[in-house]
Amino acid sequence: MLSLLAATAAASEPIQWAELGLRPYLFEIGSFQLRYYSLAYLFAILFAYWHLSKMIKSPGAPMAQRHADDLFFYCTLGVIVGGRLGYAAFYQPDLFGGVELFQLWNGGMSFHGGVIGVLVAISWVAWRGALNWLRVCDYIAVNVPIGYMLGRIANFINGELYGRPVEGDLAWAMVFPGGGEIARHPSQLYQAGLEGLLLGVLLIALFWTTRARYRAGLLVGLFTIGMGAGRFVNEFFREPDAHLAYRVAETGLSQGQWLSLPMIAVGVAVMIYALIQPPVGGKSVSSKPQAA
Structure with missing residues (x-):
């Protein structure tokens, strides 16, 4: 990242991503590569x-x-399965029916599909443990943005999911491999900062410094609004998937933006519900197994 900052400070021409010395893996042994995208998932889960x-x-x-x-x-299972199935359903339906659906190493994970997978996982655990589903969602939501940030940084290191062409001068505009000799927005970093770091810090601060945790649905509602709104804004800078470019041409909005609109609506509804309900009590769930 230091090389990126130095290049930005000195740039009169677009930054060449290929000259930043980045590669998609930490090390390789024979045909095995420890990829940063895999590390992002690992550290996000941990x-x-x-x-x-805590x-x-x-x-x-x-x-x-x-x-x-x-x-x-x-939830780990839900992220992987939901993210992959969501990508196939929302972005590339022709993956269904072929072995490519299971080839996760070739890329293609949907954030919205991952959210659905996590919700299914939370529902299962909450039902089995007779837990308050909405409050469990609050606690999970606080931890998601930091993992999202790591994933987008890995996308940048991989030189993938780059942004749209820059209009005018932009000191940090970049030329990405596969994107032609065109200066583009490093939209992966925009997403890492807005939907990842900023939202994550806000949710963590609200949890530890306020009584937001006692308003069932408040934190997950804010998370849903923040993710949906952040994704909607950042899609103006992110290059649409080539096979879905027609959606932008026909409607003016990308597939990611259309998927984000219901997220925002649901988040607003959940926050309103959280604010009109009385706060829950402070009784904790016992960590001891229940007697048979």
Whole structure:
């Protein structure tokens, strides 16, 4: 990243991504490569598990450690399965019926599909443990943006999912491999900063410094609005998938923007519900197994 900052400061011409010394893997042994995208998923999951374990030790937690352990497994499964199936359903339906659907290493994961997968996982764990579903969603939502940030940084390191061509002068405009000799927005970094870092810091601060955790649905509602609005704005800078460019030409909005609009609407509805309901009590869920 230091090379990126130096290049930005000195740039009179677009920055050449290829000259930043980036590569998609940390190291390789034979045909095996430890890719940054895989590391992003790994560190996102580990951070979420660590932070959630700290959160449930605070007063008023809606779950115990055993529930966090179950969520760790099922949400990880939900992100992977939901993200891949969502990508196929929303962006590339021709993947269904072929082995390419299972080739995750070739890329193609949908954030919206991942959200659906996580919601299914939370629903399963909440139903089995007789937990307050909305409050469990609050606790999970706080941990998602940091993982999202890591994923978008990995996209930048891979030189993929780059932005639209820049109009006029922009000090940090970049030329990406595969994007032609055209200066483009590094939209991966925009998303990492807005939907990732900024939203993550806001949610974590609200959890630890306010009583937002006692308003069932407030944090997940804010998360949903923030993710939907951030994605909607950033799609103006992100290059649409080639096979879905017609959607922008026909409607003026990208597929990602159309998928973000219902997210914003749902988030607003959940926040309104959270604010008109009385706050929940401060009784925590016991970490001891229930007697048979």
